[in-house]
Structure formats: structure tokens, C-alpha cells
Amino acid sequence: MPEILNVLIASVIPLLFILVYAVVILWVEIKVASHVQDRLGYMYTGGFHGWAQPIADLLKLLTKEHITPERSDKILFTLAPILVFASSYAAYAALPFTSTFIAANLNIGIFYIVAITSFVVIGILMAGWSSNNKYSLLGAMRSVAQIVSYEIPTVLSILTVIVAVGTLNLQEICEIQKGGLFSWNIFKYPPFMLITFLIYFTASLAEVNRTPFDIPEAESELVAGYHTEYTGMKFAMFYLAEYANMFLVSGIAAILFFGGWSSPFGEFLAGPGWGVFWFVSKGLFFVFLQIMLRWTLPRLRVDQLMYVSWKVLTPISFVNLMVVGLWAILK
Amino acid sequence: MRQYFKNIFVAIWTILIGLKLTFKHLFVRAVTIQYPDVKLKLPDRARNRLYVNIDDCIGCRQCEMACPVDCITIETVKALPNEDLGVTSTGHKKRLWVTKFDIDISKCCYCGLCVYPCPTECIYMTDVYEFSEYNRHNLIYHFSNFTPEEAELKKKEVEQFELEQKMKKAKPAEQVTVNNPENIEKKS
Numbered sequence: 001m002p003e004i005l006n007v008l009i010a011s012v013i014p015l016l017f018i019l020v021y022a023v024v025i026l027w028v029e030i031k032v033a034s035h036v037q038d039r040l041g042y043m044y045t046g047g048f049h050g051w052a053q054p055i056a057d058l059l060k061l062l063t064k065e066h067i068t069p070e071r072s073d074k075i076l077f078t079l080a081p082i083l084v085f086a087s088s089y090a091a092y093a094a095l096p097f098t099s100t101f102i103a104a105n106l107n108i109g110i111f112y113i114v115a116i117t118s119f120v121v122i123g124i125l126m127a128g129w130s131s132n133n134k135y136s137l138l139g140a141m142r143s144v145a146q147i148v149s150y151e152i153p154t155v156l157s158i159l160t161v162i163v164a165v166g167t168l169n170l171q172e173i174c175e176i177q178k179g180g181l182f183s184w185n186i187f188k189y190p191p192f193m194l195i196t197f198l199i200y201f202t203a204s205l206a207e208v209n210r211t212p213f214d215i216p217e218a219e220s221e222l223v224a225g226y227h228t229e230y231t232g233m234k235f236a237m238f239y240l241a242e243y244a245n246m247f248l249v250s251g252i253a254a255i256l257f258f259g260g261w262s263s264p265f266g267e268f269l270a271g272p273g274w275g276v277f278w279f280v281s282k283g284l285f286f287v288f289l290q291i292m293l294r295w296t297l298p299r300l301r302v303d304q305l306m307y308v309s310w311k312v313l314t315p316i317s318f319v320n321l322m323v324v325g326l327w328a329i330l331k
Numbered sequence: 332m333r334q335y336f337k338n339i340f341v342a343i344w345t346i347l348i349g350l351k352l353t354f355k356h357l358f359v360r361a362v363t364i365q366y367p368d369v370k371l372k373l374p375d376r377a378r379n380r381l382y383v384n385i386d387d388c389i390g391c392r393q394c395e396m397a398c399p400v401d402c403i404t405i406e407t408v409k410a411l412p413n414e415d416l417g418v419t420s421t422g423h424k425k426r427l428w429v430t431k432f433d434i435d436i437s438k439c440c441y442c443g444l445c446v447y448p449c450p451t452e453c454i455y456m457t458d459v460y461e462f463s464e465y466n467r468h469n470l471i472y473h474f475s476n477f478t479p480e481e482a483e484l485k486k487k488e489v490e491q492f493e494l495e496q497k498m499k500k501a502k503p504a505e506q507v508t509v510n511n512p513e514n515i516e517k518k519s
Contacts, residue, residue: 028336032357034361035356035357035358035361036357037356038356038360038361038362038363040361040364040365041361043365101376293350295353296346296349296350296352296353297349298345311382312339
């Protein structure tokens with residue numbers, strides 16, 4: 001019985017975190033977007049700077065009608081948003097929030113995350129296919145093509161870190177980086193880890209369909225690509241999954257390169273409680289950076305997208321992996 | 332090959348420049364004006380809702396004639412000799428009751444042409460621009476002090492008076508015809 005309770009608690013905490021974080025980040029995204037453009041954004045709902053607006057938006061989505069297109073594949077149509085959200089939620093199991101809390105302390109943690117997040121691709125393709133709408137399918141194909149091609153530089157840069165630290169366990173990776181700012185992975189093997197981080201960050205942007213790689217959605221040009229036919233709660237699930245994925249890739253960046261839950265001041269401000277603070281704030285910083293990039297960069301063309309992936313990121317990450325590997329052997 | 336690395340370097344560098352710019356704008360004061368709470372000051376000569384100070388109106392109908400869209404309707408009734416309507420604030424003597432002064436503001440094109448001919452400066456543009464209504468008929472503004480019933484009454488009163496006047500004028504004429512011997516001869 002206590003074991004079941006443990007499992008329940010361990011699974012509910014990340015879910016609660018995702019829900020709270022999604023509401024907060026929805027607000028932050030709108031606010032950053034408007035302030036970057038010298039506007040105010042919403043100011044009324046809830047009083048202070050419209051803090052209750054995302055809650056109102058969510059309630060609106062919850063109460064909306066579920067519309068399933070007549071000729072759609074009903075089973076896949078319902079399954080797709082669940083699969084997309086479930087795969088990104090499942091990946092949170094292996095994220096070490098602090099030195100004492102990790103839902104599943106897997107020895108192959110990062111491998112598990114890479115494996116489970118590729119389910120997102122299947123979910124997206126499922127959504128596009130089952131909508132029985134050629135534009136949804138095209139959007140899904142573009143999205144899948146993008147995610148699959150950017151998975152290679154992502155995995156290669158993750159592999160570079162793994163070569164450097166010698167473990168797949170995310171908790172151990174954080175443990176290794178304990179002891180202050182300069183024991184973080186980003187400062188090892190200069191400047192190759194920095195390059196690895198840049199490659200990882202760029203590729204992860206493409207993986208979560210954020211600007212400048214938001215061709216599948218392209219909100220100013222297309223109608224949202226693969227989730228065109230979705231309404232209400234199912235649509236909200238896609239959004240939730242997108243925001244959950246944003247924190248997931250940022251959290252992995254924080255763990256692999258910036259010490260995860262370890263404090264930047266060594267033993268000062270360290271401990272399980274501060275661990276949560278450091279991990280979440282590091283993750284949120286990269287989420288913030290993603291939002292800022294959205295309002296800074298224009299969208300890439302499809303051929304430019306493929307150029308960046310196959311001719312820039314992939315070869316450089318290969319070279320990077322070789323150099324770091326050689327250096328690690330020779331050391 | 333050199334071009335390839337140069338391109339990568341330029342890409343990263345320009346992204347940093349762009350980020351610097353967006354970060355700077357994150358702290359620039361927003362230009363938004365929270366409209367219903369805060370309002371921009373209108374220019375002095377802004378033309379918005381018309382207003383008529385009916386106490387100063389002499390019923391000359393100059394504004395009605397100037398209006399290019401015929402949105403002003405005026406009806407006047409002559410004052411009786413025993414009624415004194417007083418003077419306007421500009422010193423003009425008022426000779427007419429203005430029984431109806433309606434402006435259909437939904438027709439108004441805000442040209443301001445009615446303002447200039449007014450001899451007593453009683454019709455003018457105000458700075459009110461929020462006057463939307465759910466019913467179109469509410470956009471017809473009645474500026475006259477008379478209700479339609481009162482106006483009708485006034486009209487009848489004047490007609491009555493004029494009729495009496497006519498009678499008075501007609502009576503002496505009749506007497507003349509009666510008293511004239513030539514007329515009698517012709518009649519017979």
C-alpha cells in the first residue's frame with residue numbers, strides 16, 4: 001500500500017507542477033510579448049496586470065464544445081492529444097527536481113527522456129492524419145519532418161555531455177556538477193561544451209516548434225497546422241503539451257549544462273529546498289529565453305530550416321563529439 | 332569554407348544584437364493608453380457631439396439651412412405681442428418660440444457648418460464623443476423646451492390669435508362696403 005501511495009505522490013507532483021507552470025507561463029508569454037512591443041497586454045482580469053487571464057482562457061477552453069469532424073478517424077482523433085501530452089508528461093518522471101525528489105531515478109534517465117519524447121512525433125502525425133484534412137496532414141508532415149531532423153543534433157549534443165560526464169543518470173549528472181558555478185558542465189572542455197549547449201538549445205527550439213522554427217504552426221500564415229480541427233479541451237491538451245515540452249527541454253538544458261538543482265555558490269544556498277528553486281529558476285530562465293527569441297527572430301524558410309539542421313548543426317555536433325571524446329580519453 | 336564559418340558567426344552575432352534590442356524594449360515604458368480609464372486630451376477645435384443652448388436660440392434657422400445632411404429640424408411659432416421672450420446673452424431680441432429643435436446625431440457628419448452662421452453662437456461642438464445607443468431613435472436629440480403637446484397648444488394659440496386679428500381687420504372693411512351708397516345701388 002505505501003508503495004502505491006509513493007507512486008501516486010511521485011506522479012502527481014510533476015502533473016501539478018506542469019499545470020501551475022503552464023498557467024504562469026501563459027501569462028508571462030503574453031506579458032513579455034506585449035512589453036517587448038512597448039504595449040501593456042491585458043490589464044483588467046483579476047486586478048493586478050490581468051493575472052487571472054490565463055485561468056479565464058483555460059475555463060473558456062474547458063467549456064467549449066467538442067467538435068469531431070464527421071469523416072475523421074474518431075479513435076485516433078481522440079487519442080492524439082492524449083498521446084502528445086502523455087509523452088511529455090512521462091518525460092517529467094526522470095527530471096530530478098532536487099537532490100531528494102526524482103519521480104523515477106532511472107540509470108538510463110536521459111536515454112528514457114529522448115525515447116519517450118519521440119512519441120510526440122507519433123501523436124502529431126496521428127492528429128494530422130485522423131483529422132482527415134489535407135492541410136492538417138501537411139502541417140503534421142512538416143512538423144514531423146522538422147522534429148525528426150532536429151532530433152539528430154539534439155541527441156548528438158546530449159551524447160557529447162554524456163561522454164564528458166560518463167553517466168546516463170540525470171541525478172548523477174547533477175551530483176557531478178555540485179560545487180559552484182565553475183564545476184558546471186558548460187565550463188568544461190572550453191569552448192566545446194559551450195558550442196554543444198548552443199547546438200542543443202537551437203535544436204531543442206526546433207523540437208518544441210518555437211520561433212524561429214515554428215513553421216508547422218506559423219500563426220501569422222497558417223491555421224495552426226496539425227491541430228486545425230481540434231477544439232476545446234483537446235486543443236488545450238496540445239497547448240499544455242507544448243508548454244510542458246518547453247520546460248522539459250529547458251530543464252534538460254539546465255541539468256546537462258548548468259548543474260540542475262545545484263547552487264551556483266557551491267555549498268551556499270544549497271539543500272533540497274533550494275534545489276527546487278535553482279532547478280526551476282534555471283529552467284524558467286531558458287523558457288524565458290525561448291519566449292524572447294520568439295519576439296526577436298523572424299521565421300525560417302523550409303529550406304533554411306533543413307540547411308541549419310543538416311549542414312550546420314549536425315556536422316558541427318559530430319566534430320564536437322569527436323573532440324570531446326578524444327579529450328576525455330586523453331585526460 | 333570561410334564563408335560557412337563566417338555565416339555561422341554572423342548568425343549568432345546578429346541574434347545577440349536582436350536579443351539586446353528586445354531586452355531593451357522590455358523595459359521601455361509602454362505607449363498604451365488605458366482608454367476608458369485614461370483619455371487623450373482632444374485638440375481645441377475637435378468636432379464631436381453638437382450641443383444647442385436653447386435659451387440663446389432665436390429660431391433664425393440659419394443652422395438648419397447650412398446643414399449639408401439635413402439633420403437639424405426646427406419649428407418656430409411667432410410670439411404674441413403681449414409675450415416678452417427676453418434677450419439672448421449676446422443681446423439679440425427673441426421674437427419666436429422655438430417649439431422644436433431636433434438634431435438627428437446619427438445623420439450628423441460633424442462638418443461644423445451649422446456652427447459658423449449662428450448669430451447668437453448657441454449651437455456648438457462639444458468634446459463628448461461617447462454617446463452610443465442601443466436604439467437608433469435615442470440618437471435624435473431634442474433640445475427644445477417644448478414637449479410636442481405644448482408645441483401643439485402654442486401653435487393653436489397663435490392660430491387663434493391670428494384668426495382674431497383677421498376678424499378685426501375684416502370687420503372695418505365690411506362696414507365700408509355696407510355704408511357705401513354706390514355699392515348698394517350696384518347690388519340692387
